[in-house]
Amino acid sequence: MRSRISQRIAAGFFLAVALVAPAAAYGQGVSPSVSPTAPYELDFTLPTESKSGCQVCHGDPALVRVRDGVVMSYYIDDATIEASAHIDQQCVGCHLDFTYKAPHGNGDWVTSAKTACRNCHEDQSRAFGVGVHRATVPNGNGSVETTTAPKPLCGDCHGAHDIPMLTDNPDGQEAMHADGWVVCGSCHEDYWDSYDDYYHGAAYKRGAKDAPACWDCHGWHDILPSSERGSRVHESHLVETCGQEGCHVGVDENYTSYAVFIHGRSTITDDNPLIALVRSVIGAVGRLFGGGAE
């Protein structure tokens, strides 16, 4: 009995210290920490086994900042995280440069978060390092240099807090499969537009689950330009790519030359003399009936 009383007194003491100490420190004008790993002088601490520390603020839909005249939300929906593949990860597992002070500084935390994936997904990171989307490229002199061309980071394709679980998760795979515009199309708009043949592109854009997404043919982390021999859509690999499981049967090189249609339907359509004639007639009729001068 005495032991239980003494335990309660000790707990009460520590609780009081925990509550009063930060307020007291703030009142004395403690300067912000200079190192993320600094053990003391923090604006606040984060619980080590949950996200509740961050979500105290970021779980509030009203958490916004005005930056350059734009209202930016910093709200993170709990439900989004709970449905994601990373429910067991702590926020600082990806936000590696979190500075433990508020506001969290103006560092390039976005880039940091979008590339933190490599710390866990090593194979994918290595594959990404040999694909066309890598930031460092051979410069032709036997060495590599950082390209100035815009290159995607992991998060640009995969998203952030809502990344679905893919392994053994049909719903996640379906969500990923439907994401072609976000993953590829939003950058490669011309290829997205030309992907409109009947049974691949047009069907894919209409949500056909068995129509190939961009990466089903082109590959993903180690994707290469189709002009490079290592590309899955280089003519030397089309037989394997078109004949992969779940796609075409009995594929040979005669058949794969038909693949020009996949991104070439609109060109072939434009080159068709009958369609050109019909378009010109429709155009002429349109001009005749008030289409106006061009």
Place this chain on the structure above:
Amino acid sequence: MSAILLAQVNVWMDAVFILLFIGVWLFVLFHFSISIPKGRFRKKWIEGKWPEHDHLPVFLPKLMHWIHLLCMLALAFSGLYIRFPFFDGGRTPMRWVHYIAMTIVGLNYLWRLWYAFLAKDRDYKKFAITKRDLQSALGVLAYYGYFSDNKPHVAEYNVMQKMSYLLFAVLMLAQGFTGLSLLTQPILFGLSPREVLIGWWLGPLVGGVAVAGAWMRVMHYAINWLFIIMTVVHFYLAVNEDFLIGMDFFGFKKYPKDKLVTHGHGHGEEHAAPAGAAALEAE
């Protein structure tokens, strides 16, 4: 080379058949409009002088025609959707619609064959093209082309009708063949319908089984348009040439009993001469 040709053929087919479809509707409209100055419109649609009949369509062919019609509509709709997806998320359901309608229409086809040749009321003779039919062909063409007001009456169906119905039957077989040739699942003792139907003969001819399958898809698509275009003409002629019996055939309205006549012979017998008692011919 063959595959490049395939890509171009596909685009050509889209253009040609869509234009043809529009052209057929325009032609039908034109043909109908000619019937006004020629007096046929007034006689049929205003005076009610439709062709006379001495017997009415019986139940089973009517039922089978309904089943066939609904399935073909479903097949055309789902098939065109598969090629030109025009709403979201429909490919898998439309495939199922296609497969189910295909099965029903196939069974219905066999049923119709049984009825035509083996049933008690077998009617295959109604569709047989005789020498007399062939002799009447120019006259029938002249009537439909407004060069003559007399349509030769040789049998219940004129020679153009018989040819059309027989062509429908042949195209059904061709469409079934080309459609099954698109299936690549190994459901026939480890072989796919494509391998069994075309892999062993067409594959070597065109440069591979997959290319052969692509050509079958081209044929399947072309025949689909032939069905659509022929059906437009069939529908127009059924409505504009013999509306009352058409309504009876679909079960919408009974053919007026007072219009039932006999014109000198039963239709189970051969017609004596290419002239008859049908209203138009009697004029």
